[in-house]
Amino acid sequence: MQIAVKNISKDFGRKRNAVHAIKDISLEVDHGEFLGIMGPSGAGKTTLLNMISTNERPDHGQIVIDGLDLTQLHDRDQAKYRRNKMGFIYQSFELLDSLNVKENVILPLALNRANKKLIEERFNYMMQLLNIEKLSDRAIDELSLGQRQIVAAARALINRPEILFADEPTGSLDSKSATILLNYIQMVNEKEKTTILMATHDAFTASYCSRVVFIKDGVIFSEIVNPGNRDKFFEQIINMQRTIGGGDYFNVSKNY
Numbered sequence: 419m420q421i422a423v424k425n426i427s428k429d430f431g432r433k434r435n436a437v438h439a440i441k442d443i444s445l446e447v448d449h450g451e452f453l454g455i456m457g458p459s460g461a462g463k464t465t466l467l468n469m470i471s472t473n474e475r476p477d478h479g480q481i482v483i484d485g486l487d488l489t490q491l492h493d494r495d496q497a498k499y500r501r502n503k504m505g506f507i508y509q510s511f512e513l514l515d516s517l518n519v520k521e522n523v524i525l526p527l528a529l530n531r532a533n534k535k536l537i538e539e540r541f542n543y544m545m546q547l548l549n550i551e552k553l554s555d556r557a558i559d560e561l562s563l564g565q566r567q568i569v570a571a572a573r574a575l576i577n578r579p580e581i582l583f584a585d586e587p588t589g590s591l592d593s594k595s596a597t598i599l600l601n602y603i604q605m606v607n608e609k610e611k612t613t614i615l616m617a618t619h620d621a622f623t624a625s626y627c628s629r630v631v632f633i634k635d636g637v638i639f640s641e642i643v644n645p646g647n648r649d650k651f652f653e654q655i656i657n658m659q660r661t662i663g664g665g666d667y668f669n670v671s672k673n674y
């Protein structure tokens with residue numbers, strides 16, 4: 419087991435206005451898993467991801483990764499841990515418009531003061547792996563949304579993170595771009611053995627995972643393991659969404 423989430427809780431606000439975003443959640447994730455986190459809007463998906471990635475501190479409980487209790491680290495050491503071991507992809511890409519594609523992708527290595535040769539090697543490898551070599555010199559505003567997200571994935575992965583966190587990575591993409599991105603993420607999971615934690619409300623996106631945990635109102639409601647067939651898994655996810663309820667997050671009609 420790589421990640422042990424032990425009895426974490428998180429409240430926002432105070433007293434009468436307090437929101438109990440996460441209530442005593444425990445969860446284990448193995449090395450190389452591709453874990454999906456699903457649940458209705460406001461269920462606590464982003465808060466849970468942010469706590470596991472140390473971007474947010476839990477009020478109670480521990481996050482233990484490879485035997486190290488990250489909740490015991492000071493902010494500065496947590497930031498260093500994130501830089502060295504974790505990669506992030508968000509719905510909004512978070513690329514810097516003032517830099518071109520190459521400059522964006524190599525940024526994590528440049529910030530870590532990696533040597534030039536390593537930067538070139540890793541850059542070429544990543545661009546080839548994700549099939550975006552042609553985009554190297556482009557400006558960010560010359561890219562389609564799908565291309566932007568694959569560039570964001572390249573940047574998240576250039577450091578060879580042990581864990582990739584993806585929060586609604588397909589949320590801004592059309593179905594074709596989403597499919598391309600998900601195939602690349604799955605390939606990276608298999609080829610690089612990167613552990614992936616992905617929050618999504620979209621059943622098709624979640625069907626790429628090896629396991630999906632469903633949260634509702636800040637607690638784990640259930641989980642499903644991919645039976646080894648994506649279509650079947652997709653159906654199981656849809657059925658679980660129906661069981662949980664929770665309004666408009668059912669993205670069933672999306673025709674991929």
Ligand SMILES: Nc1ncnc2c1ncn2[C@@H]1O[C@H](COP(=O)(O)OP(=O)(O)OP(=O)(O)O)[C@@H](O)[C@H]1O
Nearest residue numbers: 430431437439458459460461462463464465466619
């Ligand atoms: N910074 C914050 N301040 C106050 N309340 C917050 C904050 N962040 C999250 N919350 C609340 O905590 C709960 C869980 O939010 P969270 O964003 O984790 O849910 P989610 O499942 O990711 O939702 P969505 O699918 O809509 O993104 C919600 O009720 C939300 O309003």
